[in-house]
Amino acid sequence: MGDQAKDKPDENAVHKNAILVESIKKEMAVYKPYETFAINPYNKLHVLAGKPNSKYDQLDPSAANFDFFDQIKRANQEPNKKYDEAQTVNQEYGWINKPLVELEKEDKRLYFGRANSEITKYMEVYFLQKEQETMHDKN
Template sequence: MAATKNVVKESPNAVHQNAILCETIMKEQRHQKLYTNYSINPYTKIHVLTGKPNSIHDTEEGEEDSHFLEVIHRANQEPVKKFDYPQTESQEIGWITKPLLESDRTDRRLNFYRHNSAITKYMDAAWRDKEQRENMN
């Protein structure tokens, strides 16, 4: 019989647990980024309440924040006007809406119009006649 080894894994002691915790914290701090520039989320709805009709304070004209208006207008634009290139792969479909070739309706190589022969003209007239007879009954 083959000898089997009974390997018992020991739980880490306090020193090892502290080393694991320090390494985890160092990895987290390496990838963290501190943001100090805060702004309003332009995608949230802002409910404007009207003031009291007899109040002097509410009748004064307030100043418009031009940066805030610019952010709101930019958020309401189409993605093509906001960005120079698509931000996701699904935006790539339909991003360039300009046709590759200018359409020339007189060019018969690219435009195949329906041509009626004598048989098709006869059948069109027959179907129209049949529909008129059915509608009269």
């Protein structure tokens, strides 16, 4: 094992550079640069504001790409506004979020408003007095 290491000649800077050039040529043969970039409309974006007085952050309104803004709006919508159907099983639970029957306060069958009786009024006064006593005892 030690003999193999001794038989191997030392690499010098010329050999290392030749290996580097060869590996770069191989990489560049399969390298395809992207020239157009697009936003993924299915991921949420966290856009950071630029510096307020920077001349480089000023946008020209005539050069605005409104398709890009539409994609950002779509990415920030709720799933039931983005898609026609639920995409996962868990989305099915809350997909239809409109009530089956509209709530009418005059209909006593479905609306149970807050009702006060003698005992609830008594207990409300009792608890208010108890709170005042505890506040008085702390001071």
